[in-house]
Amino acid sequence: MAAAATPGGLHEEALRRKERLKALRERTGAPRQNKDDGAPEVKQLRRDSEEEEAIKHKELKLRNYTPADDELKDRVVPPAKPASVEDKVKDQLEAAKPEPIIEEVDLANLAPRKPDWDLKRDVAKKLEKLEKRTQRAIAELIRERLRGQEESLASAVDSAKQDGSDSD
Incomplete structure (x- = not known):
């Protein structure tokens, strides 16, 4: 460990650790990593195929942009009509109104009993x-x-x- 304190010793220690990890991966049968980015090759293949599918299935929607090209004009999304705030507030106020509870509760059951009822x-x-x-x-x-x-x-x-x- 005394050798690890020097800058050259740290580099050597890192190289040994990489070799131990490599040997461990080979023993367990884990997928090999790509030397460029350090990520496993299997994951990189999945990402590539997902990106290609995403590009194929993405459809261009133009909300705030009016294109000059005729081909893109059919992809313009019509402007959204804002919902009436008054209607939303009325709905929320109606939902917040408590229903009359008096109809459901029998007042005789709520009345406290006299202290000598058991006697x-x-x-x-x-x-x-x-x-x-x-x-x-x-x-x-x-x-x-x-x-x-x-x-x-x-x-x-x-x-x-x-x-x-x-x-x-």
Whole structure:
């Protein structure tokens, strides 16, 4: 490596490296490179054939140039008509308008639940039983009052009969 530090040593080192690369390519069977540009010959052939095809298939289009030659006048592209900016802006504004979301969303589902909704849900069965008992108790009280009124009515009728029989 000490010899590589001198200018002549660098050149020798480069030559050795080229020889090693050449030997490696020969062992692996890689395509040979062209000495002129250093690119493989296969790639150069492909590029040449592609260029020839491109030249054959290219058609001359004249957009900004008006030729004086009659043969080229048929290749002039007619001037493009600019699109109306107002129409494009209107289309973009219409596309940007949001669709009404209120129709799609049920507002009842969006309303927040009360903080005690789960307690009410858990107590609902017990409340049903208590409601039935309450109704029975109210009915019993009404029956008792009616019995009391019947007794007082019966006693009033009896007292009226007694008063009436005394006056006869």
